[in-house]
Amino acid sequence: MNSWNNYMYNLLQRIEEQDRKIRSLESRVEKFEQKESNQNNIEKIEYHFDQLKIENLDGTLHIGLSPNDLKDIEDLSVPPGKTPVKQQLLSDLNRYLKEHGSNLIRNIADQNHFSIDNTDPSILIEDMAKQLPERITFYEEESKRKNQNLSEDQRKQFIMEQIKHEIHHSLTTYMERNDSENEYGSS
CATH class of the missing domain: 1.20.5 (Single alpha-helices involved in coiled-coils or other helix-helix interfaces)
Structure with missing residues (x-):
């Protein structure tokens, strides 16, 4: 046992x-x-902005804000349809050239009895469109210099009128020069 x-x-x-x-x-x-x-408690995240590169942003990026901060902040985005004045002017003037450019060229030629047989209107329109950003900036600065008290809409209208006048004048000058070269060339 x-x-x-x-x-x-x-x-x-x-x-x-x-x-x-x-x-x-x-x-x-x-x-x-x-x-x-x-x-799982993350104490600190550091951002080095010299290393931050954003190529495409869909949605909203909030740097330096916590989710709790977001509920107290107003929407800082630009409302749809609102674009900066230069962008809006560029868009409006490009549309103007696209819709009215060919007729404008023909009308100026007809009114001044210029021949545009050897002229491609699309090339002239394309050339004018390339110059629009520079001209918008020029007239924007001029409007600020001369007309200090204009509202944004008045300034936009002033710039539009000046550029449309410049387009008309430039086309007339181009056709006069082109027509005189054709006269001398055929003699």
């Missing part, structure tokens, strides 16, 4: 040892889970 007692004693010792190991492992797992949940 002594061997039976020894066997039971060893078995009990083994069970108690395994029980201690299980408790120890459970304790370690619990500590690990607590530590892991605390590690």
